Amino acid sequence: MNPNHLQILSRFFDGETVDPALLAESLAQPEAATYLAECAALRAWTREDESRPSERFYEAMYRMLKPGGGRRPLWRRLVRPALAASLLLVGVALGYGYRSRVEPRRSTPEAAVEARPRAMKPAVGGPAQSESITRQTPPDPAPPTRPAASPRAPSLPVPVAHLRFASWRETGRGGEEH
Amino acid sequence: MAPTDTIAAEIFERHHVAVFRFFRRLTGRPEVAEDLTQEVFLRVVKGVEQYRVMGRETGWLFQIARRVLIDHHRQHLDTTVSLSDTDPEQAAAPAAQVVAFGLQEAVNRLPNAERAAFLLREVGGLTYGEIADVCDTTEDGVSARLWRARARLRQLLSTRLDFLRGPRNQRGTL
Numbered sequence: 001m002n003p004n005h006l007q008i009l010s011r012f013f014d015g016e017t018v019d020p021a022l023l024a025e026s027l028a029q030p031e032a033a034t035y036l037a038e039c040a041a042l043r044a045w046t047r048e049d050e051s052r053p054s055e056r057f058y059e060a061m062y063r064m065l066k067p068g069g070g071r072r073p074l075w076r077r078l079v080r081p082a083l084a085a086s087l088l089l090v091g092v093a094l095g096y097g098y099r100s101r102v103e104p105r106r107s108t109p110e111a112a113v114e115a116r117p118r119a120m121k122p123a124v125g126g127p128a129q130s131e132s133i134t135r136q137t138p139p140d141p142a143p144p145t146r147p148a149a150s151p152r153a154p155s156l157p158v159p160v161a162h163l164r165f166a167s168w169r170e171t172g173r174g175g176e177e178h
Numbered sequence: 179m180a181p182t183d184t185i186a187a188e189i190f191e192r193h194h195v196a197v198f199r200f201f202r203r204l205t206g207r208p209e210v211a212e213d214l215t216q217e218v219f220l221r222v223v224k225g226v227e228q229y230r231v232m233g234r235e236t237g238w239l240f241q242i243a244r245r246v247l248i249d250h251h252r253q254h255l256d257t258t259v260s261l262s263d264t265d266p267e268q269a270a271a272p273a274a275q276v277v278a279f280g281l282q283e284a285v286n287r288l289p290n291a292e293r294a295a296f297l298l299r300e301v302g303g304l305t306y307g308e309i310a311d312v313c314d315t316t317e318d319g320v321s322a323r324l325w326r327a328r329a330r331l332r333q334l335l336s337t338r339l340d341f342l343r344g345p346r347n348q349r350g351t352l
Contacts, residue, residue, distance in 0.1 A: 003325070010325035014299060016306050016317075037342045038332050045281045046203070046300040053198050057212045061194070061219060065187045 001029040013039045186223045193239055194219065200243065200301045204293065206286055210250075217246045237308035240298060244312045284334035292327035295320055 005026040011018045012026075013036055026032055053061075197218055201211035221242050285293055294313060298304045306317045306324075313320065332339060 006329060007321055007325040010328055011306075011321050014306065014324065016321070034343055035332075038339050039328055041339060041342060042281075042328060042331055042335070043300050046285075046297075049199050049203070049301075051199060051202055051208065052195060053212050053215065054208075057198075057216060060216060061190065064216075064220065064223065065183065065190055 001026075001031050001035065005029050005032070006035065009035055010039065183223075186219070186226045189222055189226075189235065189239065190219050193236070196302055197239065197243055200240075200297050201247075203282065203285055203297050203301060204247070206282060214243070214246050214250060217250075218243050221246065234308065236302065236304055237311055240302050240304060240308065240312045281335065284331050287334060288327055288330055292323045292330065295323040296327040296331075299324060 004022070008018050008022045008026040009032060012023055194215060198211050198215045201214045202208055205211055205214070218239070222239070225242075285296070288296065291313065295309055298309045298312060299306075304312065306320045309320045310317045313323075315323075
């Protein structure tokens with residue numbers, strides 16, 4: 001039997017397409033039947049392998065194949081967003097702290113607004129009393145606590161400064177707030 | 179369970195034993211075969227979308243196995259596990275000196291390309307076309323590798339195959 005016959009028989013044994021005439025010629029060879037039987041024996045020996053992977057392998061594989069197993073764990077996926085959120089909060093807190101330190105020095109008008117309730121305290125009586133105080137307040141174009149060069153000065157509402165001086169000067173009742 | 183996870187799990191259930199045995203026969207080392215099989219299915223999980231497009235499951239799977247094997251070969255310089263080696267004489271043992279072999283020893287003595295083709299056919303169950311894709315060769319090339327592999331194995335295992343041979347064929351053939 002020549003190599004061509006062996007190749008034809010091998011292809012035939014594997015279920016591949018072969019030329020019928022060549023197959024007939026190959027099968028007519030004296031050792032063809034033995035060759036096919038030996039191919040079958042080799043296949044049977046190869047496939048009689050009963051080995052299987054170990055338990056360790058299966059544990060790892062099922063861990064990987066379960067839903068989300070191939071992905072990173074939840075806590076690891078949340079680390080970056082949590083870190084970013086923390087940094088953002090720290091930044092906001094620092095900014096707020098810085099502002100609260102700087103603002104009282106820069107803008108007295110806010111301080112004046114803060115002072116309004118205290119100034120109204122002695123004048124118990126509500127809006128009417130407030131009205132009277134307002135009328136008594138002399139127009140003061142240049143309050144001493146407001147720097148003229150302040151960039152925010154032009155935009156400030158008039159009543160702020162107005163109330164401040166009204167409570168300070170005109171009520172003049174015992175200096176509770178001093 | 180998400181669809182891709184389901185598909186990957188089903189592919190694993192259907193083929194992991196064949197892939198493991200293929201690697202075990204190819205490397206002769208179960209622990210290496212496990213690692214390689216695990217790597218194959220890790221890549222399956224990552225690339226299961228591609229499988230949907232290609233459709234040919236077994237061929238696709240052993241394509242991945244081939245790439246895993248090549249990567250393993252590059253990392254470990256292990257000459258026993260290459261599918262792409264086309265030197266037909268490499269690792270082939272002179273049959274005349276061999277008295278008796280077990281199947282694994284005989285398979286280990288096949289040249290790399292023939293061993294891969296033989297195991298892809300007999301363990302993986304791939305067609306000639308699929309083997310040709312996996313091994314980057316033609317179907318005729320696969321056919322030649324397979325009959326040569328069988329011829330060598332018949333020589334190496336001649337003692338064990340004697341029971342199939344009648345008195346007229348006892349001299350051995352090839």
